[in-house]
Amino acid sequence: MTAEILLQTLASGVLIGLIYALVAIGLTMIFGVMDIVNFAHGEFLMLGMYSAFWLFALYALDPILTLPLTVLMLFAFGMLLYKLVIKRIVNAPMLSQIFTTFGLMILMRGVAQFLWKPDFRSIENSWVAGSVKVAGVQLGQPQLVAGLGAVAVTMLIHAFLTRTKLGAALEATAADKEAAQLMGIDSHRMFSLAWGIGAACAGAAGVLLATFFPIFPEVGANFILIAFVVVNLGGFGSVTGAFWAGILVGVIEVMGGLLLGPEYKTAVVLVLFLAVLMFRPQGLMGKS
Amino acid sequence: MKALKIMVGLGVVAALLPVATDNPTHLNLAILVLMAAQLGVAWNLLGGYAGQVSLGHAAFYGLGAYTSTMLLLNFGINPWLGMLLGGVVAALLSLGFGWSCFRLKGHYFAMATIAVAEIVQIVFTNWDYAGSAVGLTIPMTQRGWGAMVFADKAPYYWLALGLLVLTLLANWAVERSHIGYYLRAIKDEPDAARSIGINIARYKQIALSLSAFFTALGGSLYAQKELYIDPNSVLSTALSIKMALVAILGGVGTLFGPVIGSVVLTTIEELTRSFFGGGGRGTDTIIYAALIIGIAVFYPSGVIGWFREWQQRRKTKQSAPAESKNAPVREASVEEVAP
Amino acid sequence: MSLLELHGVTKRFGGLTANQDVSFTVDAGQIVGLIGPNGAGKTTAFNCVAGFYAPTSGRIELDGKTISGLTPEACARAGVGRTFQVARTFTSMTACENVMAAALLHERRVGAARAEALKLLAFVNLDHFADKPAGSMTISEQRRLAVARALATVPKLLLMDEVMAGLNPSEVREMVKVVLAIRERGIACLIVEHVLEGIMPIADKIVVLDRGIKIADGTPTEVSRNPAVISAYLGDA
Numbered sequence: 014m015t016a017e018i019l020l021q022t023l024a025s026g027v028l029i030g031l032i033y034a035l036v037a038i039g040l041t042m043i044f045g046v047m048d049i050v051n052f053a054h055g056e057f058l059m060l061g062m063y064s065a066f067w068l069f070a071l072y073a074l075d076p077i078l079t080l081p082l083t084v085l086m087l088f089a090f091g092m093l094l095y096k097l098v099i100k101r102i103v104n105a106p107m108l109s110q111i112f113t114t115f116g117l118m119i120l121m122r123g124v125a126q127f128l129w130k131p132d133f134r135s136i137e138n139s140w141v142a143g144s145v146k147v148a149g150v151q152l153g154q155p156q157l158v159a160g161l162g163a164v165a166v167t168m169l170i171h172a173f174l175t176r177t178k179l180g181a182a183l184e185a186t187a188a189d190k191e192a193a194q195l196m197g198i199d200s201h202r203m204f205s206l207a208w209g210i211g212a213a214c215a216g217a218a219g220v221l222l223a224t225f226f227p228i229f230p231e232v233g234a235n236f237i238l239i240a241f242v243v244v245n246l247g248g249f250g251s252v253t254g255a256f257w258a259g260i261l262v263g264v265i266e267v268m269g270g271l272l273l274g275p276e277y278k279t280a281v282v283l284v285l286f287l288a289v290l291m292f293r294p295q296g297l298m299g300k301s
Numbered sequence: 302m303k304a305l306k307i308m309v310g311l312g313v314v315a316a317l318l319p320v321a322t323d324n325p326t327h328l329n330l331a332i333l334v335l336m337a338a339q340l341g342v343a344w345n346l347l348g349g350y351a352g353q354v355s356l357g358h359a360a361f362y363g364l365g366a367y368t369s370t371m372l373l374l375n376f377g378i379n380p381w382l383g384m385l386l387g388g389v390v391a392a393l394l395s396l397g398f399g400w401s402c403f404r405l406k407g408h409y410f411a412m413a414t415i416a417v418a419e420i421v422q423i424v425f426t427n428w429d430y431a432g433s434a435v436g437l438t439i440p441m442t443q444r445g446w447g448a449m450v451f452a453d454k455a456p457y458y459w460l461a462l463g464l465l466v467l468t469l470l471a472n473w474a475v476e477r478s479h480i481g482y483y484l485r486a487i488k489d490e491p492d493a494a495r496s497i498g499i500n501i502a503r504y505k506q507i508a509l510s511l512s513a514f515f516t517a518l519g520g521s522l523y524a525q526k527e528l529y530i531d532p533n534s535v536l537s538t539a540l541s542i543k544m545a546l547v548a549i550l551g552g553v554g555t556l557f558g559p560v561i562g563s564v565v566l567t568t569i570e571e572l573t574r575s576f577f578g579g580g581g582r583g584t585d586t587i588i589y590a591a592l593i594i595g596i597a598v599f600y601p602s603g604v605i606g607w608f609r610e611w612q613q614r615r616k617t618k619q620s621a622p623a624e625s626k627n628a629p630v631r632e633a634s635v636e637e638v639a640p
Numbered sequence: 641m642s643l644l645e646l647h648g649v650t651k652r653f654g655g656l657t658a659n660q661d662v663s664f665t666v667d668a669g670q671i672v673g674l675i676g677p678n679g680a681g682k683t684t685a686f687n688c689v690a691g692f693y694a695p696t697s698g699r700i701e702l703d704g705k706t707i708s709g710l711t712p713e714a715c716a717r718a719g720v721g722r723t724f725q726v727a728r729t730f731t732s733m734t735a736c737e738n739v740m741a742a743a744l745l746h747e748r749r750v751g752a753a754r755a756e757a758l759k760l761l762a763f764v765n766l767d768h769f770a771d772k773p774a775g776s777m778t779i780s781e782q783r784r785l786a787v788a789r790a791l792a793t794v795p796k797l798l799l800m801d802e803v804m805a806g807l808n809p810s811e812v813r814e815m816v817k818v819v820l821a822i823r824e825r826g827i828a829c830l831i832v833e834h835v836l837e838g839i840m841p842i843a844d845k846i847v848v849l850d851r852g853i854k855i856a857d858g859t860p861t862e863v864s865r866n867p868a869v870i871s872a873y874l875g876d877a
Contacts, residue, residue, distance in 0.1 A: 050408040101598050107407045108354055109601040112549065115356075115542065116593030123586035131583075230583075238419065241412050280423045283416045290413050291401045479744040479753075482733075486741045489730040493786075496690065496724075497742035497793050498716035 017149070022271050023264060024150050028160035030263020032218050035163040036236055037243035037255040038170060039214030045187040045250025046207040047103065052114040054240055055233025056121035057212040061087055061219020062228045063125065066134050069223075075140045077158070080220045084213045091212025095205045103204065118233070125230035134228040141224050155225035162221045166214065167256050174252060183207065187250055238279070239266070242286040248296030258296070308557075315462055319455040328454040332526070334567045335461035336519060341547030341559025342468045343515035346475065348545060349554035351508035352488035353403075354411045357418030358516050358544045361391040363536035365517025366524040367425060370437050380449040384521035391517035392510040399506040415538065422536040436531025439524065449525045457526050464522055465560070468515045472556055475511070484508055516544070542593075550596055552605030561604050566592075641704055643668040643828050644689065644797055649698035649708070651684050658684040660852040661698070666797065666845075671819065671829045673839040673860070676849035677872055682832045683725070685849070686799055689830070690722045691715035703796065716745065721795030725802050727782035731775030735766055735785050738774050742792035760788040764818055780811040787818060797828045804835040812838050840864065848872070 040054045064083040065076040094117070102113050141158045144151055174180035185193040186203040194200055218236075226232070243262050247254030262282060269281030289296065318331060340362065347353050368390045369383030378386075402413045426434050444450050451457060475481050483504045486494040491501055524530045543566070551562025569592065573585035600607050642665035651659040658681045666672045674682050687693045689700055691712040700708035707718050730738050739757035740750070747753045761767045764784040769777065774785060783803050790798055800819070804812050816838055819829055833839040840846070846863040848856040850872040856863045863869055 050412070098594065098598065105598070106601055108348075108549065108553065109597045111354060111356070111408065111411055112546070112597035113594055116590050116597060118590075119542075119586060120590035120594065123583045123590055126583035127587060238415065241416075245409075245412075276427050277423065280420055283420045283423075286416050287401070287413060287420075290405055290409060290416075294405065294409065477750065479748055479750065482737065482741045482744055482750075485732055485737075486730050489732050490728045492692070492712070493724065493728040493730070493789075494741075495692075495712035496716055496722050497789060498713050498745040499741075500711075500713050 018271075020150050022267050024147075024152060025156065026264035026267035027260055028152070028156045028263070029267065030260035031160040031163035031167075032222060032259075033236070033239055033243050033263050034256045034259025035166055035218040035221075036215050036240045037247065037259050038167060038252050039211035039218075040240050041244045041247065041250055041252060041255045042183075042187075042214075043207050043211040044244065045252075046183060047190075047204050049099070049103075049110050050114065050241075051211065052111070052237065053118035053121060053233075054211065054215055055235070055237035056118055056125075057087055057091065057215035057233075058219040058222070058236055059121070059125060059228075059230065059233040060090070061216030062223040062226070062232060063129060063219075064216070065220040065223040066136060066228050069136050069139065070134075076136065076220050076224055077140055080162070080217065083220050084217050087216030088209040088213040092205045092209040094212070095208040099204070099208060100201065103201075118237075122230050122233065129230065131230055135226075136223050136228075139224050153225060159221035159224065163218065166217050167252075170210070170214065170252060179206070238286075239282055242282055242289075244296075245286060245294075246289050246296050251296070254296055312466070316459070319458045323455075325454055328458060330567070330571055332454065332458050332461050333571075334563050335458070335465050336522065337543065337547050337567050338560045338563035339461065339465040339468050340516060340519045340544045341551065341563055342465065342472055342556075343512050343519065344544040345512075345548040345553065345555075345559050346472055346515070347505075347508050347512040349548055349558070350472075350475065350481065350484045350488075351505050352484075352554075353505060353509070354407070354545065355414040355512075356411050356538070356541050356545060357414030357416070358512070359536050359538065359540040360414075360418040360421040361395065361513040361516040362520035362523075362540060362544075363421060363425065363530075363532070364391045364394060365520030366530045366535040367431055367437070367520075368517070369521040370439060370524045370530055371431060373439065374437060379447070380521065380525055384449075384518055384525075387521045388514040388517045391513040395509045395513035396506065399502070399509045403502050403505050415541075418536065418538060418541055422532050425536060426532045432531065434532060436529060436534075439528040441528065450528070457522075460522060464518060468518075469556065469560075471511060471515060475508070476556065480504060480507060546593060546596075548603075549601070550592075550603055552603035555603075555605045558603055558605045565604065642666060643670075643703060644830065645699075645701045646685070646689070647699040647701070649685065649688055649695045649700060651681075651688055651693055652696045657852050659688070659695070659849075662849065662852075662854050663698075664847045664854060664857055666828050666830050668796070668828055669823060669826050670844045671823055671831065671842055673843040673846045674830060674832045674849065675834070675836065675839065675846060676855075679851065680849040681852040682849055683801060684852075686722070686801055686830075686832055689715070689797075690720055690799055716793050716795075719794075719796035720799065721790035721793050721797070722799035723783070723786040723790055723801055723803060725805070727779070727786045729774040729777070729782050729785050729789070731773070733774055734771045735761060735774055735777065736770040738785055739788050739792045742789045745793045756792060757788075760791050761785075763791070763821065764788045765814070780807055780814070783807075783815065784818060787822075791822070791827070795827060797830060798822060800829060800831045800833075802832055802834060804833060804838040807835075816842055 036058055040051060043049060043051050061083055064086060065079060068074045068079040069076060098113060098117065102109050141154045143154045145154050145157065174184055182198045183203055183206060186198055186200055190200055239262060243255055243259045246262060247258030265285060266278050266282050270278030273281065319328060322328065344358050347355055365387035368387035369380055372378040372383040372386060373380055398417060402410055405413055425431050441450055444452060483499050486499060487501050487504060494501060520535055523535065547562040547566055548559040550566055551560065552558030570589065573588045644666040646663050649659055649662045662685055674685065676682055684693065688695050688708065691710045691714060694709040699706060702718055702720060705718065707715055710718065730741060736754065736757050739760050740753045743753040743756040747756055758767065758770060761770055764787055766781060766784055766788065769781065774782065777785065804815050807815065812835060820842060822829055831839055840860045843860055846858065846860050847854060848863055848869050855868045855872060856866045
């Protein structure tokens with residue numbers, strides 16, 4: 014194994030890891046604010062991918078251009094989903110919560126399959142197609158742009174949470190819902206906001222992925238489990254944790270694939286997941 | 302006692318079904334109902350009585366199926382024995398699993414179960430000796446009760462019914478024993494349970510091991526019926542969801558809930574499949590998903606829970622409005638009744 | 641040798657010292673009250689005896705056997721019974737089943753456990769409610785149920801955490817009678833209490849904690865005259 018291959022693998026791991034981080038940030042926000050694990054999170058990503066695809070296929074608009082539009086649409090969709098479904102199970106027993114988001118997962122996949130058929134789609138010849146050599150390492154341009162895009166969105170989210178009043182209110186609700194309510198912060202508004210942002214993050218990741226990853230109704234399945242691992246490793250509720258953990262998981266995944274063979278790379282991540290659950294359930298940076 | 306008589310009556314009717322009809326489609330549907338019910342009852346032991354939601358039970362199911370099949374194909378071991386050994390293997394895996402994951406709460410435990418099941422699926426998909434993705438086929442060379450292979454549907458029906466009854470008996474025995482009381486205590490108030498001497502991990506493990514054992518038996522039955530298994534048919538997450546859903550739909554933590562749940566769910570599944578499924582457009586999936594969400598949001602205590610609430614409402618309407626809910630407390634002194 | 645002995649028990653949580661070098665004893669058949677202002681560390685000491693916390697340093701012995709550091713269930717088996725500040729009855733079960741769950745510790749057969757449970761329910765004057773779901777009982781009833789449940793484990797020592805809080809005067813009298821009847825049975829009681837008019841008249845000994853330290857240890861009369869105790873409750877400048 015040459016240094017070049019190692020570096021190559023490392024770089025691709027970091028880039029895909031940044032995408033994982035972006036998906037996970039949305040998931041961790043929802044959990045941090047309302048203690049609900051959104052099993053349907055991968056489907057927000059899937060919807061983002063399809064949005065990018067159809068805007069490209071029907072109107073020849075490049076995903077980079079349509080990214081803001083897709084993000085807005087998914088933000089609205091996330092809030093709508095909260096209002097229609099999630100709001101009813103905020104205080105329901107855990108079994109109900111698990112099955113509701115699980116049901117949503119299956120529902121969205123089913124609807125996607127119904128509307129757009131199970132065929133694999135892809136976006137060819139977008140603005141970012143091709144590859145580029147950076148510091149002696151060959152990188153796919155879509156992957157590079159996706160990685161940078163993920164960093165940009167993460168920074169935006171971080172700025173929102175730390176520098177705006179609304180972001181502070183969100184963090185307050187995540188820290189102590191009752192106390193925040195006593196200070197006049199409406200929990201339901203915050204939950205709705207968290208779902209909107211969560212969906213938007215996953216949707217953004219989807220658009221960025223669509224430039225180089227196949228698009229099909231079940232694509233969310235590939236990412237949801239990894240998103241869990243990242244959220245868990247980074248600490249439930251920690252956006253910064255999700256960011257660094259995402260990169261770490263991306264690297265571990267591709268390294269595992271390099272050492273054991275590509276069919277085992279998911280298994281490597283899952284074993285890591287179980288290990289973290291067992292030995293450090295609060296993750297690297299999270300509240301327990 | 303009235304409930305018992307009803308149950309025995311239903312059981313007799315159920316046992317005689319294959320005699321009444323020999324329509325293979327109906328009989329197959331009935332077998333599917335029985336098999337799904339059995340899996341739901343087995344899941345319920347952990348999910349309902351012990352309150353630990355597992356979304357990875359397919360791992361035990363698949364282990365049962367693969368163990369008995371591989372023992373048969375590679376060592377000629379009789380499926381009856383293989384079925385039992387499959388159960389033991391699953392129970393053993395569940396030991397490692399329980400030890401590592403029981404301190405996880407709620408959502409985390411559910412996620413861990415998904416991860417474990419996925420790992421098992423990946424392992425079997427890449428294990429050549431187990432047929433990897435291609436799967437394993439059981440030849441129909443030997444038939445009859447000795448080989449647990451039949452050309453007819455009827456014997457499979459009785460086998461499935463027998464397994465269901467066995468699993469129900471196991472649940473019932475647990476419910477009535479000290480284990481049942483302990484599990485309910487653990488579910489309600491874990492700290493208070495510890496304060497009366499209950500070792501939580503031990504009893505959860507008992508529930509898990511039994512649940513794994515019976516789930517694995519179901520897997521072996523599937524293998525002997527279909528005569529073909531592969532990772533997708535016995536280890537998929539969809540299967541895990543179904544096992545849990547059957548119990549939830551009927552009533553988590555009740556003895557017969559999963560049976561009712563299976564009747565409802567399997568019927569709906571088959572109906573939607575025959576009406577909509579053919580087109581491959583996934584309409585049956587959409588209806589299935591809507592059903593899951595509907596139950597989770599509106600009827601989390603399942604059919605039985607809904608039924609009990611309905612009974613309660615009838616009772617309160619019927620009883621005199623002047624009757625107070627709490628009988629007045631007699632102000633007697635403790636010395637009167639202390640031994 | 642006393643039934644319960646605490647030797648220099650210290651319990652720290654990170655930077656906070658909840659108990660500092662606390663030592664006292666409870667003899668068989670005694671009623672000992674553990675009192676002190678809020679934040680004194682009473683419940684912490686309780687949890688150490690019952691196994692929910694392990695002391696940072698020091699030793700706790702029951703009947704000569706070290707129980708500090710044992711799990712709660714092991715402490716229960718060793719003879720420590722306890723109630724909680726919030727009754728924590730098993731709400732999905734009837735009153736009888738609540739007590740049965742505890743009786744099963746020593747009586748594995750369900751039928752015999754039920755008989756035991758019914759006897760104990762009568763003891764705390766709840767036998768009318770044997771089949772009533774625990775979740776639908778009043779606070780006072782649930783408290784007594786929790787006591788019956790703890791008694792079903794056949795303890796040598798019963799820890800009661802603020803059993804009289806929030807009860808009206810006649811309910812307090814009922815509870816006092818229960819506690820006295822428990823002593824009649826030879827079971828020692830260590831009671832954390834704020835309702836001083838409930839505990840002072842019946843206790844053989846009072847131990848006072850303030851900010852993690854034991855400041856007094858004696859008969860109720862001695863303790864109520866102790867200037868350190870008075871200022872701890874009134875708060876001097």
